[in-house]
Amino acid sequence: MTSPTAAANAYASVSNLMGQASGIGAAGGPPKSGAFGDMLEQAISGFAEQGRQTDAKAMAAISGKGDVVDVVTAVAESELALDTLVSVRDKVIAAYEEIMRMPI
Numbered sequence: 001m002t003s004p005t006a007a008a009n010a011y012a013s014v015s016n017l018m019g020q021a022s023g024i025g026a027a028g029g030p031p032k033s034g035a036f037g038d039m040l041e042q043a044i045s046g047f048a049e050q051g052r053q054t055d056a057k058a059m060a061a062i063s064g065k066g067d068v069v070d071v072v073t074a075v076a077e078s079e080l081a082l083d084t085l086v087s088v089r090d091k092v093i094a095a096y097e098e099i100m101r102m103p104i
Contacts, residue, residue: 043088047081054078 054074060066 040088040092043085047085050078050081 057066057071057074061071
């Protein structure tokens with residue numbers, strides 16, 4: 001089960017990414033980057049960083065220096081990030097297939 005903090009962080013992350021994709025900055029200011037590719041690259045690198053942090057916490061717990069609760073929380077957050085990444089991938093593939101079905 002994911003914690004409310006993990007859900008809030010995931011929502012804030014997606015909201016920030018969507019704001020960047022639409023050309024609006026995080027605080028509603030000037031656009032940071034409007035490219036869709038930049039948004040995807042940032043999301044994927046964030047997912048990779050989440051995985052590295054989870055691995056580090058798991059290794060610390062194995063060596064006896066970490067807390068099991070932190071490991072479980074990190075794994076749940078990584079699972080949420082993976083589910084989000086898979087959903088985005090599925091939407092991109094569906095959009096590509098829809099574009100390919102369009103008459104020229």
